[in-house]
């Protein structure tokens with residue numbers, strides 16, 4: 001391919017970036033947006049939205065564009081429901097329908113319920129390389145009156161807004177419907193009805209459905225106003241000049257909020273909707289067997305990072321188009337995911353035989369998986385300790401990472417290797433202790449077992465193996481060599497495969513274990529001779 005040729009576009013993030021440039025015009029800078037109501041723990045499904053924006057933002061930046069990534073915390077939304085996983089359920093129920101930002105933190109750690117959920121998530125984002133986000137706290141924007149002018153514009157066009165929404169409704173909008181809410185001056189709740197709007201003075205009157213209070217708000221100066229979601233979204237697109245924002249399934253259906261918002265921004269604000277990408281839900285597989293969203297046990301970015309390296313988290317999300325559903329695995333598939341990621345890495349560095357197109361594709365996903373936003377990849381391939389092998393060595397060494405490192409001493413050549421080893425080892429320990437199936441775990445026997453029943457022939461075999469390993473340990477430089485030797489000995493002694501079961505009994509009190517030859521070599525001469 002010559003430089004003049006059109007660069008082939010492999011990745012969905014590049015395709016969306018090209019679309020943004022095509023539809024929004026070739027500009028110097030683009031605004032991309034994401035937003036979440038911090039109504040509960042911000043979980044991995046919400047993270048999908050953020051990383052979708054991040055990947056598109058990077059694709060834009062890597063095309064020489066500037067990107068303004070705005071992330072809206074919709075913390076002026078009403079506190080609609082108490083999630084089941086929150087403490088102080090009864091106290092929280094008392095606060096329903098107030099702004100989320102006015103609800104105290106039930107954990108007593110932050111200034112509000114909203115801030116608690118916000119900060120926990122904000123803290124983890126840089127760990128996956130998302131560092132350039134401009135967080136907007138919508139309670140501040142609303143309360144400062146930044147949207148008042150737009151709110152007046154909406155109220156002045158109330159009928160038109162109603163007609164747009166009516167097209168997608170099966171029932172008629174109520175007589176007193178208005179595209180506006182306000183938090184009641186008396187009880188601070190948004191269960192109110194607008195009872196009148198004076199276009200001349202730009203004031204609304206309202207009645208609170210909960211406490212019966214009848215009040216008045218001046219739209220020019222009020223700090224209590226709040227737009228309902230279907231109006232709020234397009235108003236902010238117009239206000240912020242958003243060029244790209246994805247949305248979840250619930251917003252993406254025909255006649256859903258994305259559809260109505262696209263019409264409202266055009267008809268009411270005379271602007272075009274941002275480029276859109278619908279993203280699907282994600283499932284969880286094998287999370288310690290007890291994940292249930294109905295109980296509110298939601299998985300956060302931190303829990304994914306406990307098991308997967310940061311680059312792998314990016315890679316998993318970058319591997320699926322936003323509209324594809326997939327499962328995040330915490331069970332034995334974790335081993336497979338590590339193997340797949342290592343294969344991808346080897347492909348990028350030319351160590352796997354694949355077609356050029358496949359290599360280019362792999363390289364692009366690998367670039368997008370890097371923590372640095374420029375996508376620059378390490379000059380030499382990082383060291384790849386196999387996750388499975390690492391799990392074995394760590395268990396042999398009672399989870400002592402420093403001791404385990406000695407097995408890999410010669411492979412760790414630079415800082416990147418060191419980082420890879422440490423990150424992977426920490427995750428292997430965590431995974432074994434928290435998620436691995438029971439039959440994956442083992443503990444090396446501390447003392448020689450005398451109670452394993454062996455026939456005379458088997459006894460002689462174990463003694464012979466002991467002698468062989470004692471005298472010729474250093475002759476076995478690979479697992480294969482030792483494997484062949486043991487196999488030959490088993491044949492010479494005329495033993496059945498039952499002997500392997502007994503050897504695992506001698507080593508780890510179990511009938512099965514990691515592949516024997518490699519396992520013996522990993523356990524080390526001294527311990528093995530002691531146990532045999």
Ligand SMILES: [Zn+2]
Nearest residue numbers: 184187208211
């Ligand atoms: Zn009230």
